[in-house]
Amino acid sequence: MAVYTQVDAAALAAFLTRYDVGTALSFKGIAEGVENSNYFVATTHGRFILTLYEKRVDAAQLPYFLALTTHLADAGLPVPRPIQDREGVALQTLNGRPACLIQFVEGVSVTAPNDAETREVGAALGRLHAAVANFEGERPNGLGPAGWARLAADCAGRLDAIEPGLEALVADQLASINAAWPTHLDTSTIHADLFPDNVLMLGGKVTGLIDFYFACTDIRAYDIAVTHAAWVFDGDGAAFAPGRAAALIDGYRSVHALSEAEVAALPVLCRAASLRFLLTRAYDWLNTPAGAMVTRKDPLAFARRLHWYGAATPEQILGR
């Protein structure tokens, strides 16, 4: 949560001359983005986010992300649009980093969503899945089954230091999810990280879907599973909220079909989503010094979800 690459007023002014966006009125580093440096830029023409992609980001993947968000903005979704310069180029270089000027989108992330807000998010996810039907980009999911196995191997022998029994839980779930992993479901471009902090809302409506840097091609219903795990639990994963689960699915189905085969696969997909966040959080937990100025997210919040999904029927997951 910091600005890693400093950009000064002169560099910004020179950078902005590439675009038809006027001149800078204000310029502030934003404390968001664990991976990137972000600035809020107000100009005489509007408001923007300037993102500089830091070393941990694979620059070769940036054209995919920018093509996807441009496609979604073109389709009318509330996705921040990458701004093209006068030559039609969105991906630039600034201070030695890949950089992009991106439309600013209003809205505030909801931290304690209600049923109505969760329904809107379900509908927004449905619209996203409808809009990518004609998006041609492809990107493998680096945090799919092979990715979980790699993360689990990286954490091997250390998980019980987080909580006794976590090592066995991960090994058991990894085996059982792999054995049950569906191969017959539709794939699609998915967001893969649609947590409340990646949704901006105002007055109960979705005004922004942001942070597509985990977007990839994978089982479409897995995106519902991720969103379900992210939105329908209270108490850091301790309490399932069936009203929100029903609202999420209802909202999604108001826009996009969800087949019986997809519903039947929700238990394994939701367990997989929980395992994915459990593992990335456990990895960060084990590899981030306790004193670092970064908030470590608790892996156990997803161990609790994993336990719940492990005992849940599709009907329960649907909130019925």
Place this chain on the structure above:
Amino acid sequence: MAVYTQVDAAALAAFLTRYDVGTALSFKGIAEGVENSNYFVATTHGRFILTLYEKRVDAAQLPYFLALTTHLADAGLPVPRPIQDREGVALQTLNGRPACLIQFVEGVSVTAPNDAETREVGAALGRLHAAVANFEGERPNGLGPAGWARLAADCAGRLDAIEPGLEALVADQLASINAAWPTHLDTSTIHADLFPDNVLMLGGKVTGLIDFYFACTDIRAYDIAVTHAAWVFDGDGAAFAPGRAAALIDGYRSVHALSEAEVAALPVLCRAASLRFLLTRAYDWLNTPAGAMVTRKDPLAFARRLHWYGAATPEQILGR
């Protein structure tokens, strides 16, 4: 450079109901302020900065800072105004921290100022000194002579690890500044930290004077010395820029008197200003782990200024 205290949308919405500022449209943590957490808040009525004062800030001093900035805003200076709630209260509590909603001021910090910009800053400092003539608040300068001695003692025995000879330079200057410290000059409320990053500009004009958290009561001309040390050197203190020095003083004198006694004291005041920033930077340098996500500022940039001022006449400091 981080947000230390997290504020969520619900807490922000509840907080804003105390004020006549409408409802939140956008809310972003800002990567500014080593000591505090800052958020950019856009509402239906305007734009604001929400500051939460963190533990290192002495809460007992906050009323002084807020009274000062309110006084300056009332006087028409481009100083971000603390917003009062419906009961006339500016200093609040949010998430267990002292907090204040503050007017947002446009502008961009200049990193390579030219003569004309430096003249405007001199004039702004003069206006600030004129406007505080009837400000009644008082605050001792914690980073005056006694403060430097304390910092030097804290760093004792370790300064030569930064650069051989630094220990002797500090000891010599501390003794000679104390011996020559003027006692006959006018005192005033001073900003005491008017570096380029604390001045916002647009189109060559000053649109914001910010960060008054070092403001105090001290020798008025010392504020000119700090501003001089901050604005009229290039190459990290290596090259004096006489044109900017002349412009700074010229701008100041266009608004506020600078007496012959004050001019005569500039060499010792400018050495003192350099020593103050040398010592606070050296202290941070020695006490910040090299791997911390905080940019350590180079103390030697002010050792270079100290050498220059040590050989300079008042006329040279005035850029003549």
